[in-house]
Structures are given as C-alpha cells and as structure tokens.
Amino acid sequence: MSDPEEKVPAPTVSITKDSGGAGGTGPVAKSSPVPPEAVKAIPVRHYGRWISAVVVLVVLAMLVSAFANAQIGWSTVGDYLDHETIIAGAINTLWITLLAMLLGVVLGTILAVMRLSKNPVMSSVAWGYIWVFRGTPVLVQLLLWYNLALIFPVLDLGFYRDEMNDVMTPFLAALLGLGLNEAAYMAEISRAGIQSVDEGQTEAAHALGMTRARTMRRIVLPQAMRVIIPPTGNEFINMLKTSSLAYAIQYGELLLSATKISSRNLAVMELLLVATIWYLLLTSVFSVGQYYLERHFQRGSTRSLPSTPWQKVKANLFSLRSPSQGGV
Amino acid sequence: MTPMVKAEGVHKSFGHAHILKGIDLEVAQGEVFCLVGPSGSGKSTFLRCINHLEKISAGRLWVDGDLVGYRQKGDKLYELKEREVAAQRRDIGMVFQRFNLFPHMTAVENVMEAPVQVKGETRAVARERALKLLDRVGLGERTDHYPSQLSGGQQQRVAIARALAMEPKLMLFDEPTSALDPELVGEVLDVMRDLAEDGMTMIVVTHEMGFAREVGDSLVFMDDGVVVESGHPREVLTNPRHERTKAFLSKVL
Numbered sequence: 001m002s003d004p005e006e007k008v009p010a011p012t013v014s015i016t017k018d019s020g021g022a023g024g025t026g027p028v029a030k031s032s033p034v035p036p037e038a039v040k041a042i043p044v045r046h047y048g049r050w051i052s053a054v055v056v057l058v059v060l061a062m063l064v065s066a067f068a069n070a071q072i073g074w075s076t077v078g079d080y081l082d083h084e085t086i087i088a089g090a091i092n093t094l095w096i097t098l099l100a101m102l103l104g105v106v107l108g109t110i111l112a113v114m115r116l117s118k119n120p121v122m123s124s125v126a127w128g129y130i131w132v133f134r135g136t137p138v139l140v141q142l143l144l145w146y147n148l149a150l151i152f153p154v155l156d157l158g159f160y161r162d163e164m165n166d167v168m169t170p171f172l173a174a175l176l177g178l179g180l181n182e183a184a185y186m187a188e189i190s191r192a193g194i195q196s197v198d199e200g201q202t203e204a205a206h207a208l209g210m211t212r213a214r215t216m217r218r219i220v221l222p223q224a225m226r227v228i229i230p231p232t233g234n235e236f237i238n239m240l241k242t243s244s245l246a247y248a249i250q251y252g253e254l255l256l257s258a259t260k261i262s263s264r265n266l267a268v269m270e271l272l273l274v275a276t277i278w279y280l281l282l283t284s285v286f287s288v289g290q291y292y293l294e295r296h297f298q299r300g301s302t303r304s305l306p307s308t309p310w311q312k313v314k315a316n317l318f319s320l321r322s323p324s325q326g327g328v
Numbered sequence: 329m330t331p332m333v334k335a336e337g338v339h340k341s342f343g344h345a346h347i348l349k350g351i352d353l354e355v356a357q358g359e360v361f362c363l364v365g366p367s368g369s370g371k372s373t374f375l376r377c378i379n380h381l382e383k384i385s386a387g388r389l390w391v392d393g394d395l396v397g398y399r400q401k402g403d404k405l406y407e408l409k410e411r412e413v414a415a416q417r418r419d420i421g422m423v424f425q426r427f428n429l430f431p432h433m434t435a436v437e438n439v440m441e442a443p444v445q446v447k448g449e450t451r452a453v454a455r456e457r458a459l460k461l462l463d464r465v466g467l468g469e470r471t472d473h474y475p476s477q478l479s480g481g482q483q484q485r486v487a488i489a490r491a492l493a494m495e496p497k498l499m500l501f502d503e504p505t506s507a508l509d510p511e512l513v514g515e516v517l518d519v520m521r522d523l524a525e526d527g528m529t530m531i532v533v534t535h536e537m538g539f540a541r542e543v544g545d546s547l548v549f550m551d552d553g554v555v556v557e558s559g560h561p562r563e564v565l566t567n568p569r570h571e572r573t574k575a576f577l578s579k580v581l
Contacts, residue, residue, distance in 0.1 A: 200426055200428040201430065206381065206417065208446060209417045209442060209446045210442065210446055214445055
C-alpha cells in the first residue's frame with residue numbers, strides 16, 4: 001500500500017543558510033551580502049498544557065486505583081480473555097459484522113442508485129424501503145426476523161420448502177436484521193456520495209458514448225467512494241458494537257458468550273470487562289484499517305497523499321530537537 | 329457530400345427560458361466552424377444539442393446524415409433508446425470548458441477508458457494508441473500523472489486526446505481555453521490548429537478571435553438564441569454587417 005516514491009518531508013527550519021548568491025547570472029533579486037541567520041526565538045510557553053496534563057494524570061491515577069481496589073477478580077478477567085468460548089464469540093461477532101456490512105453495502109448501493117433513478121417505480125421502492133428500515137429500531141427488527149415462524153410457520157418458495165423455524169436460525173435472523181437495517185443507512189450514505197460527484201463527469205462519460213449504467217460503475221461510483229468510505233468505516237465500527245444486540249436472539253456473539261460463562265461462574269463484571277476489552281480491541285484494529293482505506297481512496301484528489309501516522313511519528317521524532325514548526 | 333452537421337429550425341427551452349430560437353446552419357465535412365457570441369447567447373447549448381446532451385425542443389438536427397436522438401419512420405418521430413444515443417455519441421468527440429477529466433485515473437487511463445469500455449478494445453491496443461495520442465498533444469512524458477498533478481493546459485490537452493481516442497468524425501469544443509491561465513491558452517490552441525490541419529471537422533465555441541480568424545473556415549455570430557451573422561471569419565471579423573456583431577466585436581477585439 002505504501003508508495004515507494006513517497007518521502008517524508010524533512011522537518012527542518014525553512015530559513016536556512018543559502019550560498020549567498022555568489023556567481024549568479026542574470027538579474028537575480030538583490031540578496032543581502034550577509035547570509036541570513038536562522039531565527040532564534042524563545043518559543044511561547046504553554047503553561048495551560050502543563051496544568052491540564054497534571055490534572056488528567058491525577059484523575060487517571062484515581063480511576064486506576066479505584067478499579068484496582070474494587071472487588072474485581074482481575075485474574076478472572078485475565079483467565080477468560082483467551083477462553084475458547086470468548087474467542088469463538090469474538091469470531092462470530094467479527095463474522096456477523098462482516099457479512100451484515102457486506103449485505104448493507106451491496107444492497108445500500110443498489111438502493112441509492114434506485115433512489116436516484118429516473119424510473120419513478122424504482123425510486124419509490126427505494127424510498128419505501130428506507131422509510132421502513134430506518135424508522136424502526138434494530139432490536140425490534142431482529143426480534144421480528146427471529147420470530148417470523150409465528151406468522152409464517154412454513155417457508156415455501158415454490159422450489160424450496162421447509163419449516164421456518166429450521167430456516168430462521170439465530171445466525172440468519174441476525175444477518176437479516178442487521179444487514180437489511182444497515183442497507184437503509186448505507187443507501188443514504190451512497191446517495192450523498194453519488195451526488196457529490198461533479199455533473200461534468202457524467203457528461204464527459206456520456207459524450208464518450210458510455211451508457212448510464214457504465215458511467216455509474218466506471219466513473220461515478222469510484223469517485224463517490226472518497227465520500228462514501230469514511231462514513232462506511234464508521235458504520236462498520238458501529239456494526240461491531242450493534243451486533244451485540246443479536247445477543248437477544250441467541251446468536252453466539254461476544255456478549256452472549258460472556259454472559260453464558262458468567263451465568264455459570266457468577267463473575268458478571270469480570271466477563272463484561274472481558275467483552276469490553278475485546279470490543280475495544282476489534283474497534284481499534286478496524287479504525288487503523290479505515291485510516292489506510294481512506295488514504296487509498298484519496299488517490300487523485302490531492303497532489304500527494306497525506307503522511308501515515310507512522311511517518312508523522314518519525315517526522316515528530318526528528319523535529320524534537322529543532323525549534324517548533326509553527327502551528328499550535 | 330452530406331454536411332457533417334445540419335440544423336433546421338432548432339429551438340431549445342428550459343422551462344420558460346427560450347434559449348435557442350430557430351437555428352439553421354450547415355457544417356461541411358472537414359470544416360473548422362467557429363461559434364462566437366456573448367455569454368447566454370445559446371452557443372454552448374447548441375453545441376450540447378449536437379451530441380444530444382440536451383434534447384432539442386423543436387426542429388431537426390442531423391450529424392453526418394443521421395437524425396440526432398430520434399428515428400424518423402414516415403412522418404412519425406421515435407426517440408432513440410439510450411444505447412442507440414450512446415452509439416451516436418461515439419463518433420462525436422467533445423472537449424469541455426472545465427476539462428472534466430476523470431480524476432481517479434491517470435492521463436493514459438483517461439484516454440484508454442472509452443476505447444476499452446465502449447469499443448471493447450483490448451487494454452494493450454488501447455494503451456498503445458493512448459500513448460501515441462498523448463505524445464501527439466505533447467504529453468508523452470506525463471502519461472502516468474493524475475489530472476490533479478497537471479496544469480490546466482495539460483489537462484485540456486489530455487481531454488482532447490481522450491476525445492480523439494474514439495476516432496471521432498466530428499469534434500465539439502466548448503470554450504476550450506476559457507478556464508485557462510492566459511499563458512496556457514497557446515498550447516491548447518496549437519493542438520487544435522494541428523487537428524484542423526489534419527482535416528478534422530471541428531465546431532468551436534470560442535472567444536479566441538485570433539484563432540477563429542487564423543484557423544476557422546466559417547464563423548457564426550449568435551446572439552439571444554439566433555444566428556445574427558455568418559460568413560468567412562476574416563470577413564465577419566473585419567467587416568461586420570450587423571450592428572450587434574459590431575458592438576460585440578468592438579468589446580472583444
């Protein structure tokens with residue numbers, strides 16, 4: 001993913017000694033005979049920062065000591081962090097998140113294109129879908145899917161026929177509940193992205209003889225990605241957390257795994273903390289992934305890509321010794 | 329020889345705004361045809377009607393003998409399907425005031441896009457010709473740059489190469505130099521002059537009177553949705569007969 005030609009701009013002071021312009025030809029702007037001296041100034045002292053840092057450290061220390069003295073079996077937390085039920089739950093959480101997001105993104109993009117279609121049937125269907133699925137809570141939707149057998153005891157698709165209870169497993173109910181709800185949100189995100197692309201792009205593509213569908217796929221959607229990706233990353237991270245609602249329909253994700261264990265050993269807080277740590281870990285990993293994905297889709301919109309956090313750290317390390325670069 | 333473009337009583341309205349009020353003109357094959365006039369006179373709108381980016385409200389418009397956007401059977405007119413309109417546009421290149429390059433593709437990818445996607449050429453063949461075309465417009469060194477890394481003049485030359493990649497029989501230029509810094513105008517006009525010498529039929533909406541005089545074969549002055557005056561560029565520009573033409577030229581020359 002990294003560009004070999006990319007370089008970290010060397011963070012040196014911009015006013016440096018120049019060669020004094022000796023031997024220059026032609027009408028060069030008059031340069032002073034003495035080489036300019038680097039600015040030596042005492043930087044502004046930020047007392048507020050020091051004070052706030054101390055306050056934050058004190059509060060942090062108080063929190064740590066409170067938790068250390070609380071009646072938490074920290075060793076239990078440690079023991080269960082890599083318990084196989086917890087690991088299986090984390091994998092299920094990840095799995096349902098990925099699948100539900102996939103369903104949401106694909107269906108959402110289709111809905112967005114339908115919503116913007118000139119065909120009134122298409123746009124009304126998309127509007128109705130979004131209205132229903134955005135207007136009801138996910139938890140209710142999950143329960144509705146899970147209990148579908150109460151109103152349709154038998155699933156009969158003509159070519160396929162089965163008991164609804166056998167078909168609508170907790171997994172399928174979770175996938176439909178989370179994914180279909182997500183599609184409604186993704187549709188609005190995609191629509192905003194598609195509409196952000198300059199109309200001249202469509203015109204240029206049409207003028208070249210491209211059809212509307214091809215223009216959408218090759219020209220508009222790739223450019224819309226830049227606008228669609230950041231909120232989609234947020235949606236993904238939200239989904240990691242929202243998937244915990246599937247606990248209510250017995251889908252074996254992280255929270256259900258934790259509560260299953262704590263119902264046996266009664267270490268309720270300990271296992272909730274285990275789940276918390278896992279959720280934080282997952283969301284952190286995907287936040288980093290989101291950053292690089294956004295960076296990738298900026299390609300072409302800026303002259304050079306922004307530096308990665310690691311490049312920034314390296315640059316900051318070098319600049320520690322030199323005076324501040326301005327800014328805050 | 330059938331004229332490349334023929335317009336008969338072309339009208340265009342947007343809601344209540346009547347932009348084109350009956351345009352009649354003919355553009356011969358191989359001709360460089362300049363459209364000049366004050367802004368809002370309808371010259372860009374007329375240009376966009378030629379490749380059906382705008383639907384005309386009345387009249388008839390032919391490109392190379394084919395009715396644009398419609399099919400006539402007896403005395404009934406049928407709208408063409410989207411696919412058929414797209415097929416008509418393949419043969420008509422268009423260059424926009426604001427370039428409209430695809431920003432997520434490099435210069436060479438911009439030029440290759442339509443031959444690969446529309447004509448179904450292989451990438452290798454399309455790439456080879458794209459490189460030749462970029463070389464022809466003087467950008468052989470910058471084929472892998474993204475549009476944001478190119479100057480306005482360079483972007484517009486890529487846009488011309490992109491249009492040429494479809495091997496059009498007609499090129500439409502919609503104020504191709506109006507968005508450029510004055511110092512970059514020349515490089516784009518040079519490419520267009522080259523193209524004219526190769527015998528390309530070109531319709532150019534422009535404010536560059538020097539270019540019109542030097543390269544143009546005929547010139548039409550439009551104002552308020554009608555053709556006010558037309559003729560050979562040198563004649564119209566030096567001896568305008570109509571008052572409105574005189575008034576306009578005195579401001580831009």
